[in-house]
Amino acid sequence: MTLTLHHAPDFASTIVRLALEELELPHTIALADIDGGALAGPEYRRVNPVGLIPALETDHGPMFETAAILLWLVDQTGRLGPSPKDPDRGAFLSWLFFTSNALHQAALAMFYPHRPAGEANTDAAQAAAQEQIIARLGLIETLIARENPRWLSADHPGVLGYYIGMLVRWLIMLPPAPYGIDLADFPHIKAVLAAHEARPAALRVAEADGLGPTPFTHPGA
Template sequence: MTEDRLCLHHVPSSRSFRVLWMLAELGMTPEIELYAIPDGSLRTTDFLEKSPAGRVPALEIDGQVIFESGAILEYLAETRPEAALGRAPGQTERVDYLQWMHFAETQASILANLNLQHVFLRDPSTKSPTVLKIEAARLARTLDVIERAVTERDWLLAGGFSAADIMLGFNLYAAPFFVRLDPYPAVRDYIDRIEARPAHAKARLMDGPQAFYSRDFYPWDS
């Protein structure tokens, strides 16, 4: 690894999209090494040295490798403060910023369960309608929280767009596959604002085609 290598270990439409988008907001373009969840490429010795649990993203940057999307976004925000995408200790929005950064993973863990059950199980007959129903309801509850937040303002923080919008905004790509967004007009407007960002559009172009979802919507009882 060289000091100046910037390389994202990436699965299209996965949490590594957060890093692609954050880098685009910072005007940084990484090399991309592509992986796929079902083909074993995340379990090679070489990749496990970069990300020990075999998960994406992993980012080679500044002569080191970082895994965990939240850690990567916080590192980028802190080391590139001129972009004002983070909220440092002592800043008024620090606590809200931290809450939203971590809330994004509360919601993403629900989406991961839904993805596993609906999309990744080799034998679909092993999926659990009970788990699917509970997780769809839990996802709806997280959308209620976001609906309230972005009814009051354009971005999660009153001070403006931040890395927390990237952490959480990424999830809103997957959420509509499992919960209809009709009762969430403010979330839909928030998604429109996200998609209007040039850096988001650039990251989508670099992301590559998603290969998970073959349907527009996955009802819990299907």
């Protein structure tokens, strides 16, 4: 399998890089010159027509969208998430797409509030995003506390743990209150993320991307 990840450190492509490292899949990193406008060029748009990262080139053609790439990796390898015939598959898919469509999108609204609301309404957009983020993390906290699913636990690495870990990292790194999160409010999520960030694969990516030794639970430490 020949894989090339179009990547910029500490962007969503890091989520895919974590999965590739955990799976120990040989791959090439193609660093994306975001500031230089590479994502808008015709060559990159042939890989990802949306002009965002991540994008993963495979033997079967290019892929984009974080959740789609993660799911493809799970299905290709049978690791880091339930297989199609696994009884837990439905729940895993539900929470993977919840993370992508609800939590990730709320985080983006926090970071780029002018996109959904316009420059005149950024304060209101961030306030709404903050409420959504807290509520949605609360749902994930409850899931882990009640069910401790194998595919999102401290005992087993998974694509969903890495995905949530990077989102939490960015939210912790927001400027001080009224926005951002305190991971102490979500102890079950914190335990899962602490286990994931201590994995050898995560430590390799953290060093390569300059994320620090505890990228999910104590960014910047």
